[in-house]
Amino acid sequence: MQLSQISLRCTQGEGDRGIICGGTRSGKSSLAAGSPTVPWRLSLLADFHNRYPTGRILIADTKPRFRAEWTADGRSARRVYRKWRFGPVVPGSVLVQPGDKLGLDRAWRRGRIAICQGVAEQAPPIAWIMRQFTDQGDGRRPLLLYVDEAMDFYGPTGLPKPSTGNPILQAMRAGGERAVSVLMATQRAKFVSGQLWELLERLYLFRLEMEGDMKRIREMGVPAWMEPPEENHIFRFWSKLARGERYPPMRLEP
Numbered sequence: 119m120q121l122s123q124i125s126l127r128c129t130q131g132e133g134d135r136g137i138i139c140g141g142t143r144s145g146k147s148s149l150a151a152g153s154p155t156v157p158w159r160l161s162l163l164a165d166f167h168n169r170y171p172t173g174r175i176l177i178a179d180t181k182p183r184f185r186a187e188w189t190a191d192g193r194s195a196r197r198v199y200r201k202w203r204f205g206p207v208v209p210g211s212v213l214v215q216p217g218d219k220l221g222l223d224r225a226w227r228r229g230r231i232a233i234c235q236g237v238a239e240q241a242p243p244i245a246w247i248m249r250q251f252t253d254q255g256d257g258r259r260p261l262l263l264y265v266d267e268a269m270d271f272y273g274p275t276g277l278p279k280p281s282t283g284n285p286i287l288q289a290m291r292a293g294g295e296r297a298v299s300v301l302m303a304t305q306r307a308k309f310v311s312g313q314l315w316e317l318l319e320r321l322y323l324f325r326l327e328m329e330g331d332m333k334r335i336r337e338m339g340v341p342a343w344m345e346p347p348e349e350n351h352i353f354r355f356w357s358k359l360a361r362g363e364r365y366p367p368m369r370l371e372p
């Protein structure tokens with residue numbers, strides 16, 4: 119089983135919409151975009167980046183965790199991360215400050231991956247950049263929005279946080295016309311709103327900590343035989359479009 123068989127597509131302007139669910143440290147971010155032990159090239163985002171030579175990716179990183187290679191004005195971003203102990207470098211990526219629309223435009227001169235990063239309290243200006251990114255979609259160039267900690271944009275009832283404007287829903291709705299694919303990761307499936315679940319079609323499922331989360335996931339139509347793995351770093355895939363298809367558990371092998 120190859121990751122490329124279950125990765126996100128953006129064909130004929132239609133973007134896939136996926137969610138990665140799993141408990142703390144189960145391996146969500148590594149599957150999406152690599153980690154110090156999982157190389158970038160094995161990740162879902164790298165697959166998209168290679169598959170679509172004109173495609174662009176925005177990583178919304180509110181942990182923050184990923185290291186960009188460049189700043190928006192074209193300098194090395196290494197200085198920015200002087201005090202960080204961990205965190206993988208995303209090759210060729212450009213750092214965009216929350217709220218900096220000009221920075222987002224400039225980033226595309228340098229590369230095809232932008233990282234908008236800050237702490238969770240900066241969700242509103244990061245959400246604004248997510249919205250700008252979606253609005254840049256012209257229906258031809260494939261875009262991928264990756265939200266590493268999706269629940270930083272939503273409250274425990276699934277409602278968007280104040281002043282964020284529900285950027286994930288907006289991107290998912292734009293998917294068809296603007297060629298936007300969306301990937302979101304979260305520990306708590308339970309807090310993902312029904313509106314988002316309705317639009318989600320791909321599930322990457324890691325070990326879960328809370329029972330309520332699997333209940334919520336089943337409400338999305340996931341069949342009973344689809345059980346979450348018990349160990350970290352192992353995930354199962356399920357697609358709404360091929361409901362009955364059973365994929366074997368997978369693990370990225372560094």
Ligand SMILES: Nc1ncnc2c1ncn2[C@@H]1O[C@H](COP(=O)(O)OP(=O)(O)OP(=O)(O)O)[C@@H](O)[C@H]1O
Pocket residue numbers: 140141142143144145146147148149153154155156305351369370371372
């Ligand atoms: N397939 C793998 N092989 C080896 N190590 C892995 C693998 N997947 C993840 N890891 C390691 O496990 C740790 C947790 O992974 P990761 O940060 O991706 O988890 P997470 O689910 O995103 O965690 P969090 O809930 O904190 O966001 C990291 O140190 C990562 O390098």
Ligand SMILES: [Mg+2]
Pocket residue numbers: 146147148266
């Ligand atoms: Mg993570």
